[in-house]
Amino acid sequence: QISDMAFGIRELSKKLVQIKLKLNVRNIFILGKAHDETLISHSRETTEWLLSKEPHYRVYVEDTLEQNRIFDSEGLLNDNPDFRGRLRFWSKKLCDERPQTFDIVLALGGDGTVLYASWLFQRIVPPVLAFSLGSLGFLTKFDYELYPQTLSRAFGEGITVSLRLRFEATIMRSQSNKKTDNKRDLVEELIGEESEDHHTHVPDGTHNILNEVVLDRGPNPTMSTMELFGDDEHFTTVQADGICVSTPTGSTAYNLAAGGSLCHPDNPVILVTAICAHTLSFRPIILPDTIVLRAGVPYDARTSSWASFDGKERTELRPGDYVTISASRYPFPSVLPLDRKRQDWVDSISRTLQWNSRQRQKSYKEWTA
Amino acid sequence: QISDMAFGIRELSKKLVQIKLKLNVRNIFILGKAHDETLISHSRETTEWLLSKEPHYRVYVEDTLEQNRIFDSEGLLNDNPDFRGRLRFWSKKLCDERPQTFDIVLALGGDGTVLYASWLFQRIVPPVLAFSLGSLGFLTKFDYELYPQTLSRAFGEGITVSLRLRFEATIMRSQSNKKTDNKRDLVEELIGEESEDHHTHVPDGTHNILNEVVLDRGPNPTMSTMELFGDDEHFTTVQADGICVSTPTGSTAYNLAAGGSLCHPDNPVILVTAICAHTLSFRPIILPDTIVLRAGVPYDARTSSWASFDGKERTELRPGDYVTISASRYPFPSVLPLDRKRQDWVDSISRTLQWNSRQRQKSYKEWTA
Amino acid sequence: QISDMAFGIRELSKKLVQIKLKLNVRNIFILGKAHDETLISHSRETTEWLLSKEPHYRVYVEDTLEQNRIFDSEGLLNDNPDFRGRLRFWSKKLCDERPQTFDIVLALGGDGTVLYASWLFQRIVPPVLAFSLGSLGFLTKFDYELYPQTLSRAFGEGITVSLRLRFEATIMRSQSNKKTDNKRDLVEELIGEESEDHHTHVPDGTHNILNEVVLDRGPNPTMSTMELFGDDEHFTTVQADGICVSTPTGSTAYNLAAGGSLCHPDNPVILVTAICAHTLSFRPIILPDTIVLRAGVPYDARTSSWASFDGKERTELRPGDYVTISASRYPFPSVLPLDRKRQDWVDSISRTLQWNSRQRQKSYKEWTA
Amino acid sequence: QISDMAFGIRELSKKLVQIKLKLNVRNIFILGKAHDETLISHSRETTEWLLSKEPHYRVYVEDTLEQNRIFDSEGLLNDNPDFRGRLRFWSKKLCDERPQTFDIVLALGGDGTVLYASWLFQRIVPPVLAFSLGSLGFLTKFDYELYPQTLSRAFGEGITVSLRLRFEATIMRSQSNKKTDNKRDLVEELIGEESEDHHTHVPDGTHNILNEVVLDRGPNPTMSTMELFGDDEHFTTVQADGICVSTPTGSTAYNLAAGGSLCHPDNPVILVTAICAHTLSFRPIILPDTIVLRAGVPYDARTSSWASFDGKERTELRPGDYVTISASRYPFPSVLPLDRKRQDWVDSISRTLQWNSRQRQKSYKEWTA
Incomplete structure (x- = not known):
């Protein structure tokens, strides 16, 4: 009967990773890189299309666009007086404080824009439907050219989202401690007898990330030494240029x-x-997302390491500091293509790594046959 | 609330992979390589110890030992008349037909013996407690030297088993079809319009495997071409010496x-x-165990490929044949060390790949610093 | 002054690897896969063109074409009576015994045809000018479409050949030796005190190869164990599926x-x-071509290994057998493109691995920027 | 006869890489890390031993030791008045200006000390005999414990040196050019029509290096884009964290x-x-040392790259700058072990990568057998 329970869980998991949602759209969040002129035009076009389509839609664009010459919000409102009160502007603060306001996020740009959406919404994330302006990417699954059809259908029939695992990463700073400073040991403090002492470290900022946390040697010319822990176990001491802790979404980055x-x-x-x-015995490792991972700089390290979160926010980790990484309570709901939901991942991989599903790849070894 | 459900599932999964069992031991299955003289002596010693310990224990050893000179079952029974009726002999047939008979399997040997246990029990597997005669392995977690303490404690206090994923792999043979033989297309037959036609292939044997299914070029000097499918999607055409589809347990093999x-x-x-x-764009892939994988030889392949299951049972796959691989309903319950249950995997990895958890690895690059 | 000598040698080496040759063409060798109908037509066309071009040219085609319906040698001679005596037929035997007969080899096909040329000419190899029927390869550097221009220019102005390193590989068979058979040790016999005894092994065939010698487990499901020696030193015991010993030419295969x-x-x-x-500490090794390499199967190996030479001639190596591999005295003169001689290798690599020299490769990581 | 010439060159090269030298020792250079107290004691001990051994020996130690308390040169001279005039002190300047002064360099420490010797002697390098204080390394081949025997024998019987290839690496700075600055193209300037214009770049420092030149993204969180050239050919555009150009000596670093x-x-x-x-199609490349390599930052790169030379001297490369790398005229003469000259490399590899030449490596896959 144990087998049967395991089997049931497997079935349940299968259902949970892709969730169907019926949308009752009122508040639409539009995201594009604010310094890209083409994207601003596209944001304006989409905004106008949405506000014209349904009188109860409200569209939020970035507050930097309020005075933007290309977006020309004044012109838009003058031409369409009924848009007043329905064209609104979002700020990072609004994303932090009232993320539930938004029924859907429309991201315009490339996969980088989707990472930006993840950065904006550090807790609850509305479903993100991402349009690509060029070729489709791992996260931008919709062709912008077809936005009217796509949105009409999504808002009418509903969407399917893939709940992407995010990590919650917290920097833990070592607290100076006069008495013991010259013989402190990170392994002891984290999993040894001293691990009950909660005064050794204090948190210094938490990030919800979609791709990866990287700890590396930063500007140091020499390699880093890092201690790696899983739950209450010391995994190994890593001697390397750095270490990359990636979500499945980040696996292609x-x-x-x-x-x-x-x-x-x-x-x-x-x-x-x-x-x-710098050792031959290290190999990439796949761990369960139920593990709490900690990676830190030993007290006797000669140099600092640097942590970066989704390629941003590079922070120095001094000897004794570490980063805690675990599954976030706030996954990232990525809207799947309306038609090829199940095949979506294979499609992305084939497209990007140039696997030709049907056509044989030309092998560089063919000539030996 | 979606996030919360996902979180709940995560917690549940965490509990299910390691299960505590209280044992009510009556029938004990002893497994050792029958051609190894040392192992036969150890099997005899363990048998004697068990049968002497509790009058209601019954011990099953391999039927080849019944007439074995070293095991000397006759001598054992003569010296211990109360063992009569309690020393029994198992056959592959018994494992197939009445696996529930056995409360526990004691494997003596190396990790190969554990694979043999998986091969013997193709459906339900009793909990397997594996003793190593030499250094501990990934699956042999108990030191044979300490067997009396280990067994007394396990039978008394209960055990924790890790439910190891097995695959169910079925060979599918292409059926000859006069009309269309010279223009058949595996991709069409498996996921195209012809996929409704269930007469194209017939099953030819199913294996529950613990480590891996390998499809390779076998004795052919040239590379293989294989079609790879996940659910109803064609992933890619693989041009390689072969393809290895591994369970997490097999990841270290x-x-x-x-x-x-x-x-x-x-x-x-x-x-x-x-x-x-033979193409640069292929990289190892991690797929969910809810996917049904199919890997086969295209009809226009110049040569056959060979399939092997846990390194055994090598079988030719002719053009048009394929293998279906999916999570088995019958996982393999591996008894974890009584004391370091949670750390077990890290311990195995450190031991085998010579990660020194506490001591710094000597880096081959140290000298450049 | 030592530095200066080293510098001089470097300069000399540089000049020797690419050699300019003025051709005095009389005997032309044409090579194409005899079972490919298109190639036979092309062989015929090229033969006719050559024999018409200069009355003192003699053209040799494979003797299997003498009676070939498509090649139709009778028709050719009937239409061009002056071809009589100048259209000749080669056999493997002629290649072995009088390779100096031929001023140049024209290979038609793919890189496989060039390997076939290397196999035909086991000692001295005439310069090989290789035409590709499809896309150019690592060894087929001329577009067949342009053969009249190419040949006129090559025969008139001369050619530059790249002298490709070949290996001479000799199979050494262990000789049975009643007295010591059950305690023989390959390492002892090859580099130990017994290495003076030249009766332990006898040669069994030598191959000059252009790409690689592969020793592998062949049809065995288990890995191979092989002993690897360089000159009189035991390098290491390799535990692997096999070992590939490649020339620089074979590095892309x-x-x-x-x-x-x-x-x-x-x-x-x-x-x-x-x-x-099967060990993490093995990494690809680059050795000087002045080393004599020996790779063999230890006497206590449980299975045989298999040796193959340029992907052909697969031979079983029983325990105790080994293969000696060293630089051949007979390099392979590959005719370089008439215009981009120096850039030839980079061109091949870029073409085949899809490096775009000028255009930026689309990076799969671009989206994270 | 071409084959024969090639064969002759091969033989000549073989002789040149390992050269026997008879030493007529007068001036001995001692090198150790000046901040390591143990090494200073060892330097003192060796100095005393040498100066006592032969009255015509002169020993040079680093000038920082002249006033060093542990080295205590004053005490040494007071105890041995005949050492006066024979104990001398070297400076970086002396190494630069009169490297011929020294008959031999004795390096004490680890492989890092040998790199330091290479850095000190940027042109002619005296033979370097390197003692290890701990375990032997790739470049430290003599056990310090045995220094009296080693030196007596080396000075008496002569030494064999391995002439290690060094690279000469020159930083080339792009010169500002008002007219064309916003449309400059590195590929055009280096190999295109503009390559005749020698005013585009000026040299800014040359380094002779023994291990490697690394160009990387330094403190930038994003990847680097670099253009790679060989002689007058553009190889490829590399998108990566960086690029490592290594000598054979540096291959293990x-x-x-x-x-x-x-x-x-x-x-x-x-x-x-x-x-x-960041592209799947890049693989490590082995090039002839007769090639002049150039690697640079394209003008349109968003960020700088950083160059480092043997892990030191990190320098920023701004867009348009590049580094030229070619074989140096000044190789590094490393003294080989007196007894196992020919096997030296295999010994180093086996020792450091834990290949056990005689004993079978424990394979992590053994258990599947």
């Missing part, structure tokens, strides 16, 4: 460059990959 | 040699790794 | 699939790459 | 961490390895 595997986004796992490991 | 990642056994995933891919 | 590096053909090196090494 | 091959030090090659390439 830096993780791949560092030699990690491609990972389906539905897998509840954490990918740990060393960057230029 | 052939998968690692082929360049795959180390994978925690609790992850519900399938690892797909090409063996010497 | 099987070596690349096994994880080896790309190697410029002018480098005087041997590339040794394990195929799915 | 950063090159190995970045995924490059092990390379025998006698090979006349350059190893180019991308660091975390």
Whole structure:
């Protein structure tokens, strides 16, 4: 009967990673890179189309567009007096404080814009429907050219979202401690007898990230030494240029460059990959997302390491500091293509890595046959 | 609330992969390689110890030992007349037909013996407690030297088992079809319009495997071409020496040699790794274990491929044949160390890959610092 | 002054790898796969063109074409009576015994045809000018469409050949030796005190190869164990699916699939790459071509290994057998493109691995920026 | 006869890489890390031993030791009045200006000390005999414990040196050019029509390096884009964290961490390895050391890159700057072990990567057998 329970859980998990939602759209959030002139025009066009379509729609664009010459909000309102009160402006503060306001986020740009959406919404994230202006990406699954059809259908028939695992990463700063400073040991403090002492470290900022946390040697010419912990266990001491802790979504980004595997986004796992490991025995590791991972700089390290979160917010980690990484309570709901929901991941991979599903790849070894 | 459900599932999964069991031991199954003289002596010693310990224990040893000179069952029974009726002999047939008979399997040997246990019990597997005669392995977690203490405690206090994912792999043979034989297309037959036609292939044997299914070029000097499918999607055409489809348990075996990642056994995933891919764009892939994978030989392939299951049972796959691989309903319950249950995987990895958890690894790059 | 000598040698080497030759063409050797109908037509066309061009040219085609319906030698001679005596037929035997007969080899087909030329000419190889029927390859550097211009220019102005390193590989068979058979040790026999005893092994065939020697487990499901020696030193015991010993020319073939590096053909090196090494500490090795390499099956191996030479001639190596591999005295003169001689290698690599020299490659990580 | 010439060159090269030298020792250079107290004691001990041994020996130690309390030169001279005039002090300036002064360099420490010797002697390098204080390394081949025997024998019988390839690396700075600054193209300037214009760049420092030149993204969180040229050919645009250009000696250092091959030090090659390439089609490349390599930052790059030389001297490369790398006229003469000269490299590799030449490595896959 144990087998049967396991089987049931498997079925349940399968259903939960892709969720169907009927939308009752009132407040639409539009996101585009504010310094890109083409994107501003597209934002304006989409805004106008939406506000014209339904009188109860409210559209939020970035507050920097309020005075933007290209967006020309004044002109838009003058031409369409009924848009007044329905064209609104969002700020980072609004995203932080009232994320529930928004029924859907329309992201315009590339995969970088989707990462920006993840950064804006650090807690609850509205469903994100991402349009690509050029070729489709791993996260931008809709062709902007077809936005009217796409939105009409999504708002009418509903959407399916893929709940993407995010990590919650917290920087923990070592607190100076006069008595013991010259013989402190990170392993002891985290999992040894001293681990009951909660005064050794204090939190210094938490990030919800969609792709990866990277700890590396930053501007140092020498390699880093890092201690890696899983729950209350010391995994290993990593000697490398750095370490990449990636979500399944991030597996096609830096993780791949560092030699990690491609990972389906539905897998509840954490990918740990060393960057230029200086020992031959390190290999990329796949851990369950139920593990709490900690990676830190030993007290006797000669140099600092640097942490970055989704490629941003680079922060120095001095000896004794560490980062806690665990599954976030706030996943990222990415709207799937309306037609090829199930095949979406394979489609992305094939497109981006140039796997030709039907046509045989030309093998560089063919000539030996 | 979606987030909360996802969170709940995560917690539930966490509990299910490691299960506590109270044992009510009556029938004990002893497994050792029958051709190894030392192992036969150890089997005899353990049998004697068990039968002497509790009058209601029954011990099953392999039927080849009944007439074995070293095991000397006759001598054992003569010296201990009360063992009569309690020393029994198992056969492969008994394992197939009445696996529920056994309360526990004691495996003596190395990790290969544990694979043999998986092969014997193709459906329900009793909990397997594996003793190592030499150094501990990934699956042999108990030191044989300490067997009396280990068994007394396990039978008295209960055990914790790790439910290891197994795959069910079925060979599907292409059926000859006079009319269309010279223009058949595997992709069409499996996921195209012809996929409704269930007469194209017939099953030819199913294996429950614990480590991996390997499809490779076998004795052919040239590379293989294989079609890879996930559910109803054609993933890619693989041009390689072969392809390794591994469970998390198998991730430290052939998968690692082929360049795959180390994978925690609790992850519900399938690892797909090409063996010497002849295209640069292939990378190891981590898929959910809810996917049904199919890998086959295209009809226009110049040569056959070979399938092997846990390194055994090598079978030819002719053009048009394929193998279906999916999560088995019958996981493999591996008894965890009584004391370091949670750390077990990290301990195995550290031991085997020579990660020194506490001591710094000597880096080959140290001298450049 | 030592530095200066080293510098001089470097300059000299640079000049020797690419050699200019003025041709005095009389005997032309045409090579194409005899079972490919298109190639037979092309062979016929080229033969006719050559024999018509200069009355002192003699053209040799494969003897299987003498009675070939498509080649129709009778028709050719009937239409052109002056071809009589100048259209000749070659056999493998002629290549072995009088390779100096031929002033140039014209290979039609793909890189496989060039390998076939290397196999035909086991000692001295005439310059090989290789036409591709489809896209250019690593060794087929001329577009067949342009053959009249190419040949007129090459025969008139001369050619530049790249002298490609070949290996001489000799199979050494262990000789049975009643007295010591059950305690023989390959390492002792090859580099230990017994190495003076030349009766332990006898040669069994020598191959000059252009790409690689592969030793692997062949049809065995288990890995191979092989002893690897360089000159009189035991390098290491390799536990792997096999071992690939590649020339620089072969570096883009099987070596690349096994994880080896790309190697410029002018480098005087041997590339040794394990195929799915079962130990983490093995890495591809680049050795000087002045080393004599020996790779063999230890006497206590449980299974045989198989050796193959340029992907052909698969031979079983029983325990105790080994293969000696060293630089051949007979390099392979590959005719370089008439215009981009120096850039030839970079051109091949860019073309085949899809490096776009000028255009930026689309990076799969671009979206994170 | 071409084959024969090639064969002769091969033989000549073989002789040149290892050169026997008879020493007529007068001036001995001692090198140790000046801040390590143990090393200072050892330097003092060796100095005393040498000056006592032969009255015509002169010993040079670093000028920072003249006033060093532990070295205590005053005490040494007071105790041994005949050492006066024979104990001398070297400075970086002396190494630059009169390297011929020294008959031999004795390096005490680890492989890092040997790199330091290479840095000190930027042109002619005296033979370097390197003692290890701990375990032997790739470059420290003598056990310090045995220094009296080692030196007596080396000075008496002569030494064999391995001439290690060094690179000469020159930073080339782009010169501002008002007219064309916003449309400059590095590829055009280096190999296009503008390559005749020698005013585009000026040299800014040359380094002779023994291990590697690394160009990387330094403190930038995003990847680097670099243009790579060989002689007058544009190889490819590299999108990666960086690029490592290594000598054979450096192949076991950063090159190995970045995924490059092990390379025998006698090979006349350059190893180019991308660091975390962001495209799947890049593989480590082995080039002849007769090639002049150039790697630079394109004018339209968003960020700078950083160059470092043997892990030191990190320098910013702004868009338009590049580094020229070619074989140096000044190789590094490393004294080989007196007894196992030929096996030296294999010994180093086995020792450091834990290959056990005789004993079978424990395979992590053994258990599947």
